[in-house]
Every structure is written in structure tokens, then in C-alpha cells.
Amino acid sequence: MTAVATGSMRQAVSRSVRPSRPLVIGAAAVLLAASAILSLAIGATGISLDALPRVIAGLFDPAIAADPAAIRERLVLLEIRLPRTVLGVLVGAALAVSGAVMQGLFRNPLADPGLIGISSGSALAAVSVIALGDGLLAPVVQLLGPYAVPACSFVGGLVATVVLYRIATRAGYTSIATLLLAGIALGAIASAIIGIIIFGSDDRELRDLNFWMLGSIGGATWPKIVGTLPFFLACLVALPYLSRVLNAFLLGEAEAGHLGVSIETAKRIAMFAVACAVGAAVAVSGVIGFVGIVVPHIIRLITGPDHRVVLPASALLGGALLLVADVGARVIVAPAELPIGILTALMGAPFFLWLLMRRRGGLG
Amino acid sequence: MLTVTDIGVRRGGRWLLQDVSLSAEPGARIAILGPNGAGKSTLLKVMTGEMTPDTGDVAFDGEPLASIPRARLARRRAVLPQSSMLTFPFTVREVAALGITVPAFPLDRASQERIVERAIAVVGLKRLADATFDTLSGGEKQRAQLARVLCQLWACAEQGPAPHLFLDEPTASQDLAHQLAILDVATAHAERGGTVIAILHDINLAAAWADRLVILSEGQVYADGTAAQVVTEAMLADVFRVVLSPGTVPPTAVPFILPQTAVLLEDRALVSSGG
Structure with a gap:
């Protein structure tokens, strides 16, 4: 009697019906395409998507292109909204993939580039440049001009990663626990220093700093995209290797080794890929929270932990989530803009909670 | 063919393994036995390439383990972890x-x-x-x-x-039928020419299943041979600190032990016999 009851209960809780890989990735791609259209169509100027055919026609026909209204439409769509959309996709994908990679590497659902201090390292470097650009760091700003902030942000992320790696590695072996704890400590230190800088700065700078702390993709330009693209691509190139290796890591490091994974090499590649993606993302958009934690978890709840699905689907859904959040950031208090981090948290967190509660209901 | 030569592993000023050598032919079924802390898991880690020994070396078919890239090693051996x-x-x-x-x-x-x-x-x-x-x-x-x-x-x-198959206490959390079934799977692999090395705790199960028993004691090989050669009253007292005389199952003379007749030696008794 007991055995039968237990058996049938287990049938109910443990069977996992998982949608196929193409279905999940396809659905995420459709969501991303829809978000991209939304992002191109909505904005403060009132130009909607039906301007797009005229803009495209104008590229080939000088007569249409010379029309003043067409010039304005082309400017808005191609020089403001399109780069903003492209940047949103890149940043969202980078943050979501970085979260998924860190969670897989650490076998810890809480791991996130924000958590192990990479984002904080980037942000600290950026904030330092903003606050001290007229004084101590003036030579850096003079040398790099408008690229001083993004460049320093990227370097800050890399430095944080290297420092963490040095602290956590003894005799060629990286301790995941030490890495995680050291990351939390470094993140706390970086946040504290950012707080000191905010406290000592005037109003104009404070607003800039707030934007860096909560993020925005409002400053998107083609040169910024071109400048950060190599780093996003470096992360992308590593994904096929990482998806296979991270599946093995979920079994444990020793087991991954038994299955033919070079453990230390895999860790280095994973951390470098994350540093590239996060450094580039923070450099152009500040610290945008929640994408790296929420998106991979949503994908895992739907499809299970196989990284061959989780990584590409997270990239697509991360891009979609960030675009929708950005549309909200533009529209809600138009013509002003909200920091996007507020919206990613407001959108991501309740959905995440709903999924968790639904799952717990299923588990009885 | 697996060759383990003069392995020594030193951690925290203590030798976990010292001068351990053994070899295993294709198709061999070898059980590693020993009391807790004898170095069984350490030896398995060295043989699978998970741990680098301080002295000695391991070779698969004459090729040193250290020089086999990880990816290729996964085609030469598989490992079942303990938990x-x-x-x-x-x-x-x-x-x-x-x-x-x-x-x-x-x-x-x-x-x-x-x-x-x-x-x-x-x-x-x-x-x-x-x-x-x-x-x-x-x-x-x-x-x-x-x-x-x-x-x-x-x-x-x-x-x-x-390939070689390494099993770390494969029967530990299994019922009797599954214990036998798992060892049958290992035997089937050996019959196809694979070498099987398993850490086992059950002396009877090891004696019934393995061609060879390797007894580890305090990081060294105490005995290496067939069950009949190795499972003796002297070994049980020296290594496992239990006074017990093994019986044999006819007609193959595989030894067995019955814990009902066992007496613990003083240094292993958790409860003092003097009351």
C-alpha cells in the first residue's frame, strides 16, 4: 500500500517533460525578434515602424532621401534606435550568458558576474573616471577622450577577474569556494569605494554615477558598438566548448576530469569569456542587475540544465528582456528616462518568483 | 594493461601511499580492500589521473599517464565515483x-x-x-x-x-540483488577484455567476484593475490584487527568469513570489553 502510494507520487513529481532544443531556442528567437521590432518602433519622437520602408527606400533613392521628414526619420531610426536596439541585444545576451556560465562553473544557482565582483570592478573603474576625471585621472581622460569611461570599465572588470583568480588559485588549483567568497568580498570593497566617491561628488556627477550604478543603454552609438564587439564575439566563440564542458562540471570537477575535461583550462576559458562579456557590457551600459540571475533560471525551469540549450536560449532571452526593459525605460517617464536596472529588476524578479512558486506547487 | 610503479603520495607531512606497485592485465578483475584510511581512494585517484603522485608513475599500455592528454584519457578509462x-x-x-x-x-x-x-x-x-x-x-x-x-x-x-574501468565502492548503497547485478556488469566488461579495478568493503563479495585481491594497509600493499592466498586469519588480524578464521566454499575453495564468530582486537573496539 505504502509502496504503491510512494511510487505513484514519485511518478507525479519526478517525470520531467522537456520541450525539444529547437523549440526552446526557436521560441526565444521569436521573442527576441518581437522585442527588437518593439524597440525600433517605440520612442520619444513619435516616429513609428511604418517609417522603416521609407527609410530603406531612401538608402537607394536620393530623391526620397532628400525629403526633410525622411532625413529626420532616417536619423532617428538608423542613428538612435537601431544602435540602441543592437546594443540592447548584445548587453542582454552578454549578461545572461555570463550568469549561466558562472552558475554552471560554480555549480551554484546564486553565482553571477555581479556576485563575484567582476561587474563591481568594472563599475568602480567607470565611476572613478567620472568622479576624478577633472583631477587625479585627468591624464587618462585626455588620452582616451570619450572612450575613457568604457575603456577603464573594461579594464576594471579584467583586473577584478585576474585578482580573484590569483587569490583563489594555489599551486595550479582553483578553489571554487574561495573564488566565490573572495568575489563577494571584492564586490563589497568596490561598492564601498563607489559609495565614498558618490558621497564626495557634486549633483551633476551624482546623477551620472547613479546611471552607472543602475545602468542604461541610452548612450548607444555605432562607434561604441564597434569598439566593444570584439569582446562580445570573444565570449561567443567560447560558447560551443563551454556548453559541453559545463554539462560535465555539473557532475563535479573530478567527474568532469574523468570525462576528459581539462579542468583548469576550462575554468580559465570560462572566466576569460565572462570577463570579456561583462567588461564590455558594463563599459557601454553600466551595471544592469538581475538579467544574469533571472534569465538562465527561467530557461532551466523550462528546459532543464543542459548548457547546449541554456547558453544559446539565455543569450536570446537576455537580449529580449533587456530590449523590453529599455522600451519601458524610454516610455514610462518620457521624455526623461528611467535607469534600466530598475526595470529589469521589476520585470525579472516577479516572473522568477512566479516560476519558483509554480514549481514548488508541482513538487507538492 | 595498467602498470602502477612505486607510487608515493605525501600530504601534510604524512605518506598516504608509499611504494605501491601493481599491474593489471586486460580482462583482470581486481578488488582493492583495506580498512578506513588505508589509502584506497587515494590510490584510485592516482590511477585515474585525478591526483598526481609525489613519487612513481602510472602507465596505460606502457604510455605514462602524465603524458596522455585529458581528452584522450577519457577514451582509455572510465570512473564511477563513490557518491x-x-x-x-x-x-x-x-x-x-x-x-x-x-x-x-x-x-x-x-x-x-x-x-x-x-x-x-x-x-x-x-x-x-x-x-x-x-x-x-x-x-x-x-x-x-x-x-x-x-x-x-x-x-x-x-x-x-x-578501456579500463575503475569503481569506487560500487556496491555501497545497493541492495544484495543490485550488488550482484553491478558486479555482473563489471564482469561482462572484463570478459570483453577490459581491466576492472574496484574498491570494495565486503570481503565476501570481493572474494566471490575478483580474480585478485589487493590488500592495502597504512598506505602500503600488504598482500596481492587470489582470495584463497590473501584472505587468511593472519591478514584479518593484522590489517582489519579482527580475530576470525575464514571458511571455504567447495569446490573452488573461495574463502568466506562470518562476522558472528569475530572478535575485535583491543585497538579497534569502540566499546571497551572490560565494561
Whole structure:
């Protein structure tokens, strides 16, 4: 009697019906395409998507292109909204993939580039440049001009990663626990220093700093995209290797080794890929929270932990989530803009909670 | 052919293993036995390449372990760990498939699925193939991992010679029928020419299953031979600190022990006999 009851209960809780890989990735791609259209169509100027055919026609026909209204439409769509959309996709994908990679590497659902201090390292470097650009760091700003902030942000992320790696590695072996704890400590230190800088700065700078702390993709330009693209691509190139290796890591490091994974090499590649993606993302958009934690978890709840699905689907859904959040950031208090981090948290967190509660209901 | 030569492992000023040598021919079934802390798991880690020894070396078919790249090593040996947990729950079928997809064996999808389904059936988890790992019992988890190991072995075997199989207490959380079934799976692999090395705690099970028993005591090989040569009253007293005379099962004279007649030596008794 007991055995039968237990058996049938287990049938109910443990069977996992998982949608196929193409279905999940396809659905995420459709969501991303829809978000991209939304992002191109909505904005403060009132130009909607039906301007797009005229803009495209104008590229080939000088007569249409010379029309003043067409010039304005082309400017808005191609020089403001399109780069903003492209940047949103890149940043969202980078943050979501970085979260998924860190969670897989650490076998810890809480791991996130924000958590192990990479984002904080980037942000600290950026904030330092903003606050001290007229004084101590003036030579850096003079040398790099408008690229001083993004460049320093990227370097800050890399430095944080290297420092963490040095602290956590003894005799060629990286301790995941030490890495995680050291990351939390470094993140706390970086946040504290950012707080000191905010406290000592005037109003104009404070607003800039707030934007860096909560993020925005409002400053998107083609040169910024071109400048950060190599780093996003470096992360992308590593994904096929990482998806296979991270599946093995979920079994444990020793087991991954038994299955033919070079453990230390895999860790280095994973951390470098994350540093590239996060450094580039923070450099152009500040610290945008929640994408790296929420998106991979949503994908895992739907499809299970196989990284061959989780990584590409997270990239697509991360891009979609960030675009929708950005549309909200533009529209809600138009013509002003909200920091996007507020919206990613407001959108991501309740959905995440709903999924968790639904799952717990299923588990009885 | 596995050759282990003069292995020494020193950690924290203490030798965990010292001067350990053994060799195993293709098709051999070897059980490693010893009391807690004798160095069994350390020796297994050295043989599988998980731990680098301070002295001595390990070779697969004459090729030093240290010079075999990881990816290629996964085609020469498979390892069943003692226990395992998954933070993110794969299903049983997904766990088994990792044995093929992670070493990236160049097999078509149909062959992969055939191997995975056969492995799940062999370990008796067909009914739970779609169950997630976190809902399994300890014994079922261990058998799901065994299915993964079998996938790796069989995928290897399709590409070349039968690889080495290392098992760390494969019977620990299993009922009697599953203990015997798991050792039958190991025997089947040995009969195909693979070398099987298993850490076992049950002396009777080891004597009944293995061709050779290697007894480890305080990091050194105390005895290495057939069950009849090795399972003796002297060994049981010296290594396991138990006074017990083994019997034998006719007609093959495989020794067995009955714990009912055992007397613990003073240094191993948790309860003082003097009251």
C-alpha cells in the first residue's frame, strides 16, 4: 500500500517533460525578434515602424532621401534606435550568458558576474573616471577622450577577474569556494569605494554615477558598438566548448576530469569569456542587475540544465528582456528616462518568483 | 594493461601511499580492500589521473599517464565515483548521455541513443529514465552514474580496445540483488577484455567476484593475490584487527568469513570489553 502510494507520487513529481532544443531556442528567437521590432518602433519622437520602408527606400533613392521628414526619420531610426536596439541585444545576451556560465562553473544557482565582483570592478573603474576625471585621472581622460569611461570599465572588470583568480588559485588549483567568497568580498570593497566617491561628488556627477550604478543603454552609438564587439564575439566563440564542458562540471570537477575535461583550462576559458562579456557590457551600459540571475533560471525551469540549450536560449532571452526593459525605460517617464536596472529588476524578479512558486506547487 | 610503479603520495607531512606497485592485465578483475584510511581512494585517484603522485608513475599500455592528454584519457578509462550530487537536476537519461557527449565521441545520433537506452536498461532504471536526479534514492543515483560510465565504456569500445574501468565502492548503497547485478556488469566488461579495478568493503563479495585481491594497509600493499592466498586469519588480524578464521566454499575453495564468530582486537573496539 505504502509502496504503491510512494511510487505513484514519485511518478507525479519526478517525470520531467522537456520541450525539444529547437523549440526552446526557436521560441526565444521569436521573442527576441518581437522585442527588437518593439524597440525600433517605440520612442520619444513619435516616429513609428511604418517609417522603416521609407527609410530603406531612401538608402537607394536620393530623391526620397532628400525629403526633410525622411532625413529626420532616417536619423532617428538608423542613428538612435537601431544602435540602441543592437546594443540592447548584445548587453542582454552578454549578461545572461555570463550568469549561466558562472552558475554552471560554480555549480551554484546564486553565482553571477555581479556576485563575484567582476561587474563591481568594472563599475568602480567607470565611476572613478567620472568622479576624478577633472583631477587625479585627468591624464587618462585626455588620452582616451570619450572612450575613457568604457575603456577603464573594461579594464576594471579584467583586473577584478585576474585578482580573484590569483587569490583563489594555489599551486595550479582553483578553489571554487574561495573564488566565490573572495568575489563577494571584492564586490563589497568596490561598492564601498563607489559609495565614498558618490558621497564626495557634486549633483551633476551624482546623477551620472547613479546611471552607472543602475545602468542604461541610452548612450548607444555605432562607434561604441564597434569598439566593444570584439569582446562580445570573444565570449561567443567560447560558447560551443563551454556548453559541453559545463554539462560535465555539473557532475563535479573530478567527474568532469574523468570525462576528459581539462579542468583548469576550462575554468580559465570560462572566466576569460565572462570577463570579456561583462567588461564590455558594463563599459557601454553600466551595471544592469538581475538579467544574469533571472534569465538562465527561467530557461532551466523550462528546459532543464543542459548548457547546449541554456547558453544559446539565455543569450536570446537576455537580449529580449533587456530590449523590453529599455522600451519601458524610454516610455514610462518620457521624455526623461528611467535607469534600466530598475526595470529589469521589476520585470525579472516577479516572473522568477512566479516560476519558483509554480514549481514548488508541482513538487507538492 | 595498467602498470602502477612505486607510487608515493605525501600530504601534510604524512605518506598516504608509499611504494605501491601493481599491474593489471586486460580482462583482470581486481578488488582493492583495506580498512578506513588505508589509502584506497587515494590510490584510485592516482590511477585515474585525478591526483598526481609525489613519487612513481602510472602507465596505460606502457604510455605514462602524465603524458596522455585529458581528452584522450577519457577514451582509455572510465570512473564511477563513490557518491555524487547535482545542483541542477538532469534526468537519468541526460546523466547517462553525458558519458558520450562530454568526451565527444564521433557517433551518430541513433548509435548514441541506442547506447544510452541500453545502459539505462542494464542498470535497471528504465522506469525512471525521465526522472530528475534529485528525486532518486542513493542507490538509484549511484546506478544512474553507472549508466553514464557504461555509456562511456561502450562508446570507447566502438572506437577501439576495451578501456579500463575503475569503481569506487560500487556496491555501497545497493541492495544484495543490485550488488550482484553491478558486479555482473563489471564482469561482462572484463570478459570483453577490459581491466576492472574496484574498491570494495565486503570481503565476501570481493572474494566471490575478483580474480585478485589487493590488500592495502597504512598506505602500503600488504598482500596481492587470489582470495584463497590473501584472505587468511593472519591478514584479518593484522590489517582489519579482527580475530576470525575464514571458511571455504567447495569446490573452488573461495574463502568466506562470518562476522558472528569475530572478535575485535583491543585497538579497534569502540566499546571497551572490560565494561
